[in-house]
Amino acid sequence: MIEGVLLKGYGGFYYVYAEDRVWECSLRGRFRIKDQDFLPGDRVRILPEGNNKARIEGAEPRLNSLTRPSIANVDQALLVFALTSPKPDLNLLDRLLIQVTCSEIEPLIIFTKLDKYLTEAPPDDSLAKSSIPDIYRRIGYTVFEVSNKTGIGITELRKCLEEKISVLAGPSGAGKSSLFNALSDGKQLKTGEISQKSQRGRHTTRHVELMVCAGGLVADTPGFSSLFLPKMKREDLATYFPEFDEHRNHCRFSSCLHDKEPDCAIKAAQENGEISGTRYDHYRIFLQEVIAAERRY
Ligand SMILES: Nc1nc2c(ncn2[C@@H]2O[C@H](COP(=O)(O)OP(=O)(O)OP(=O)(O)O)[C@@H](O)[C@H]2O)c(=O)[nH]1
Ligand SMILES: [Mg+2]
Ligand SMILES: [Zn+2]
Incomplete structure (x- = not known):
């Protein structure tokens, strides 16, 4: 056996x-x-x-399982977003971070198309001061910036996949399938019959499969553009924003939801730049969704 x-x-x-x-x-x-x-x-x-x-x-009994895609025993999710073309949808990234964390799966954030991004004129919006990858690094997430074309950053990422079950997730066009190919580097283990079958079916069927890649097992998935938040209580939402932790106890009210309450330490931290503006905006958008969903139960 x-x-x-x-x-x-x-x-x-x-x-x-x-x-x-x-x-x-x-x-x-x-x-x-x-x-x-x-x-x-x-x-x-x-x-x-x-x-x-x-x-x-x-x-063996399962340690965990995801529903979209349906895979068991997932160790980590690679959240794949392009730095440019298309511009990263940070609302979707922040939702994915919540969903993955809620399923007790380790998130890795992968920004692709670094080659393209570097040849473009730097954007003169406020985000240029602190780059998008840096926003997430500062919070403590593991972040990679890669090019699937030139291979920058791929070797480092490959090391994180060894012996693990990983899923790729992110919007359409972000470069998930290209990343999978770059990671496998032609070393993807295939048996003739299986590769023929899956090649025929890859773009048309919805079946999920794990593939041998970079010393581990990886599942590519179709892109998506919207995602519901997992069911939770409104006061729990802030726990999915790790950068709020050090401020949360300094709000005037212990029940503060960091929305419109006076003397909110989270709001103050956002104003003085310790917490990213987009992250705080998304927190408030998500809070309204969580409250609306609570009413439906
Ligand atoms: N310049 C550049 N182009 C890239 C890179 N990664 C992907 N692309 C291009 O971006 C387009 C989309 O890439 P895919 O890998 O098909 O994206 P996907 O995330 O798998 O998309 P879906 O399967 O629709 O969800 C393709 O034209 C790729 O050639 C990269 O790192 N640099
Ligand atoms: Mg794809
Ligand atoms: Zn507060």
């Missing part, structure tokens, strides 16, 4: 990565009824039956 990770289910088979190979697996009888219970990322035990074929004999 060997242990592996389920990459995908396709055409009645399950493809499992174990011992540096992909195995085409069928299910043992008693599992067949629970077919839909398996997700990419599930840790399974397989019994080889020769010629890269095997049978799934058992599965």
